[in-house]
Amino acid sequence: MKYFFILLLLNLSFLEKASAANGQPKEGPWSEYFQSQINARPHDLVTQAFGLIKNKKNATIIDLGAGNGKDIVNILKAGAIVYVFDADPESVNIIDKRFKYYVRSNKLLIHQMFFEDIKTLPKADMIIALCALPFMKKDKLMSFWKIIQESLNPNGIFVGTFFGEKHYAKRDPKQPKLFRLSREEILNLFTHFHILNFYEEIEYDESSSKSWGSDQFDHRYKIIARKKG
Numbered sequence: 001m002k003y004f005f006i007l008l009l010l011n012l013s014f015l016e017k018a019s020a021a022n023g024q025p026k027e028g029p030w031s032e033y034f035q036s037q038i039n040a041r042p043h044d045l046v047t048q049a050f051g052l053i054k055n056k057k058n059a060t061i062i063d064l065g066a067g068n069g070k071d072i073v074n075i076l077k078a079g080a081i082v083y084v085f086d087a088d089p090e091s092v093n094i095i096d097k098r099f100k101y102y103v104r105s106n107k108l109l110i111h112q113m114f115f116e117d118i119k120t121l122p123k124a125d126m127i128i129a130l131c132a133l134p135f136m137k138k139d140k141l142m143s144f145w146k147i148i149q150e151s152l153n154p155n156g157i158f159v160g161t162f163f164g165e166k167h168y169a170k171r172d173p174k175q176p177k178l179f180r181l182s183r184e185e186i187l188n189l190f191t192h193f194h195i196l197n198f199y200e201e202i203e204y205d206e207s208s209s210k211s212w213g214s215d216q217f218d219h220r221y222k223i224i225a226r227k228k229g
């Protein structure tokens with residue numbers, strides 16, 4: 001029994017190494033989130049934004065920080081070309097498996113990259129950045145924002161979210177850090193855009209408030225904007 005147990009342990013560590021060698025990513029910082037969203041439908045904001053694209057079949061769409069790819073399902077079905085940029089190997093792996101057909105037919109191009117390392121993006125009719133940009137290094141946001149603006153064709157659509165100044169929720173210290181922006185800072189990002197939808201949501205986070213012993217909020221800005229022509 002004892003030998004069997006030791007053998008089992010040896011086998012497990014062998015399997016772990018073998019899967020790392022096979023390029024199978026281990027559980028990462030976003031694993032739990034990706035799994036919780038596995039059956040999620042595309043976010044309403046993205047559906048609404050994609051509805052503004054006239055020639056969907058010939059459109060080029062970029063999803064920054066695509067996670068498990070839930071937001072590109074209908075976009076791919078509509079025939080658009082989709083570029084995905086995400087730093088997380090697990091995200092890239094899930095998307096590659098989930099949308100194999102589109103990868104094979106060159107309709108989906110996946111790039112495992114940190115936003116901070118991106119020097120240029122393809123020309124696009126729409127850029128999605130849902131719950132993604134606030135996790136990059138804050139001091140790199142403005143230079144990346146310039147790249148986003150340059151990538152968008154005239155009248156191109158940006159759809160994305162940012163955390164507001166009151167966003168505080170108890171987080172595991174191992175989870176990636178996030179930054180918050182004031183309403184004014186967010187509006188300043190959009191001087192070369194017409195803002196079409198600007199939602200500010202602030203929700204009392206009861207469980208975080210209890211565990212912190214002080215009031216915690218989920219404070220988000222959700223934006224759809226059209227680049228000036």
Ligand SMILES: C[S@@+](CC[C@H](N)C(=O)[O-])C[C@H]1O[C@@H](n2cnc3c(N)ncnc32)[C@H](O)[C@@H]1O
Pocket residue numbers: 030033037064065066067068070085086087088091113114115116129130131132135136137
């Ligand atoms: C909270 S998840 C959001 C996923 C998806 N957009 C959604 O709304 O379900 C954040 C995603 O952004 C990616 N991400 C975070 N920081 C990044 C960075 N600096 N560069 C590239 N990707 C990043 C993560 O890997 C993750 O897939």
